[in-house]
Amino acid sequence: METITNKQRKVNMPGRGMMSPGWGGKFRGCGYRMTLPRQAILNVLQKTKKHLSAEDVYMEAHKIFPHLGLTTVYRTLELLTDMGELNKFDFGDGRARYELMEISEEDHHHHLVCTKCKRIINYSDFVDEELEFLKRAEKGLSKKYNFEINNHIIQFYGVCDKCKKSK
Amino acid sequence: METITNKQRKVNMPGRGMMSPGWGGKFRGCGYRMTLPRQAILNVLQKTKKHLSAEDVYMEAHKIFPHLGLTTVYRTLELLTDMGELNKFDFGDGRARYELMEISEEDHHHHLVCTKCKRIINYSDFVDEELEFLKRAEKGLSKKYNFEINNHIIQFYGVCDKCKKSK
């Protein structure tokens, strides 16, 4: 596992002049800076399909950027959420959990939340029906309430198969 | 405003022998007891359409049952949630918010959450489309994942009309 050091900065980051289509560009486009801690945090978020807590992200990112502080993780997660690049969830276990916004259509999914063991299941079934329903709902709601819709969540709560067996 | 005292107990609560179709019955049916603090908390929850926090409930219930403690409010809200009688929400303002489960079909609704001012808008449009979509989704998902679905939430995040104007 490679740890990120200051010496590697120029190797790991896009050059200055070059218009960067990646994260650096997104940050600077919003008036922010691309930094090594943010790199490390994004590396972690990009590498997983899990629903990480701030502490989870911290522990992972800390491996590749040991100087990182937990405060910076909280700040970066909030920043990314406000930028609309990160989804923040409450699955009922007392801490916020995060998931990088899907790039492609195929990644779009929602969640089954087991209220017994807090297990989370990603599902991406019924995308067609959902898309149709959501399209109409969003259009109608944004018109009726003059509300600009940027995002949505759908969660089903219940009991997972493992918890059904063990009772 | 009437405060609840021990003397009023028999007046406010269903008698012992009588099969109570109300909250007392529900509690006892789950093996719990109906108590004055729980009465007061339920009174508050039943009287409002707002999305109350634990502290909100405490302050209101405290008016009619001054002896009430905040701890009991937290415990009762968790109990009702586990009993499936109360919906617990995270609207992103750092505290849980609660809403009594709708009794009738007409009460069923979901939420628009303004990410700027945290205002919550109840909407119950598209109930037909939603019901159709959810029925199919629940059936399919519970079969595919062997997951027993008890509840669901749909939330749209965005910018409300007031916040759109003031920017």
Next chain:
DNA sequence: AAGTTAATGAAAATTATTTTCAATAAAAAG
């Protein structure tokens, strides 16, 4: 009426998250 035990509330503890502030480093300017 007496007994059993769940429920309560005050206070303390816990813990996720936020704030503070001096030090650092990213972007801009020279």
Next chain:
DNA sequence: CTTTTTATTGAAAATAATTTTCATTAACTT
């Protein structure tokens, strides 16, 4: 490249919602 500017960082302290503890109370049972 060097200097300047200022956003960003991290350690520590603060905050605040929620949970735990435990002695007392009251709901239901006998």
